[in-house]
Amino acid sequence: MDLTSEGDTLCLNRDAPWDSFDSQSYTQHNYSVLRSDDEEIIKVVRDYFSDHFRTKSERPVSGIDVGAGANLYPALSLLPWCEQITLYERSARNAAWLRNQIPRYDDSWDPFWEVLRKEEKYQDITDPRERFRRSVTVEEGDLFQLPDRLRKQEVGTMFFVAESLSNSHREFEGAVAAFLGSLAHGAPFAAAFMENSGGYWVGDDLFPACEVDSTKVGAGLEPHAAVDVLERFGLPEGPVREGYTGMILACGRRGPS
Ligand SMILES: C[S@@+](CC[C@H](N)C(=O)[O-])C[C@H]1O[C@@H](n2cnc3c(N)ncnc32)[C@H](O)[C@@H]1O
Numbered sequence: 001m002d003l004t005s006e007g008d009t010l011c012l013n014r015d016a017p018w019d020s021f022d023s024q025s026y027t028q029h030n031y032s033v034l035r036s037d038d039e040e041i042i043k044v045v046r047d048y049f050s051d052h053f054r055t056k057s058e059r060p061v062s063g064i065d066v067g068a069g070a071n072l073y074p075a076l077s078l079l080p081w082c083e084q085i086t087l088y089e090r091s092a093r094n095a096a097w098l099r100n101q102i103p104r105y106d107d108s109w110d111p112f113w114e115v116l117r118k119e120e121k122y123q124d125i126t127d128p129r130e131r132f133r134r135s136v137t138v139e140e141g142d143l144f145q146l147p148d149r150l151r152k153q154e155v156g157t158m159f160f161v162a163e164s165l166s167n168s169h170r171e172f173e174g175a176v177a178a179f180l181g182s183l184a185h186g187a188p189f190a191a192a193f194m195e196n197s198g199g200y201w202v203g204d205d206l207f208p209a210c211e212v213d214s215t216k217v218g219a220g221l222e223p224h225a226a227v228d229v230l231e232r233f234g235l236p237e238g239p240v241r242e243g244y245t246g247m248i249l250a251c252g253r254r255g256p257s
Contacts, residue, residue, distance in 0.1 A: 022203030
């Protein structure tokens with residue numbers, strides 16, 4: 001029997017029932033209303049990308065959201081900067097949910113867009129649904145086997161994925177490395193992590209998680225990136241579910257530093 005460093009039985013990424021992931025239940029539970037912790041995270045990501053691209057040419061770039069699942073706010077944070085956005089996702093059910101959002105994403109995402117719209121470049125987009133429809137493609141695939149053609153993305157996000165895909169620290173570090181491997185040198189990114197997550201229920205299925213804190217997140221990123229922001233967010237409204245202690249956001253640039 002294989003064990004994690006905490007002595008738990010290993011549940012690797014390939015062992016979890018990704019294709020049963022109940023996208024509707026997940027998005028309803030986590031994102032049907034805008035929580036204050038997500039709002040704080042969105043503000044930091046918005047300002048980080050805005051500051052980064054303010055000094056760059058206006059050339060539109062390609063972007064990626066890795067493990068997009070049933071959450072659109074990371075992709076929305078990429079809208080002003082990208083002509084093309086790939087939502088890369090392993091679960092067939094989540095990929096189908098994402099494809100269904102392309103023609104007209106649900107009204108529940110409007111409050112998330114309103115937070116982004118406080119910055120100028122987001123305000124310049126008069127019809128975010130039209131821009132989303134035009135820019136976004138969904139691709140089903142495993143981040144551990146990212147195709148070469150997706151390895152030079154110029155901006156990227158990965159939210160609640162690396163620590164929420166198995167309970168193996170080795171896979172956590174591998175997922176962080178794979179995400180950063182999708183980016184061109186110097187490309188900015190935002191990545192978010194559940195702190196000390198012990199696993200999570202989605203509908204009737206339990207999914208594995210690996211317990212990380214800011215130190216482990218920083219150590220996972222450091223070989224591959226220059227980290228500009230590493231911030232922990234507490235739970236002012238209480239947890240969205242049981243079994244974690246906060247959220248961690250990292251913003252930086254593909255390195256090494
Ligand atoms: C906790 S959910 C996070 C979803 C979303 N990014 C969010 O912010 O709520 C974890 C996501 O990672 C995806 N995932 C798990 N293993 C993956 C892999 N090997 N490659 C790509 N995506 C994966 C799952 O299908 C799921 O959508």
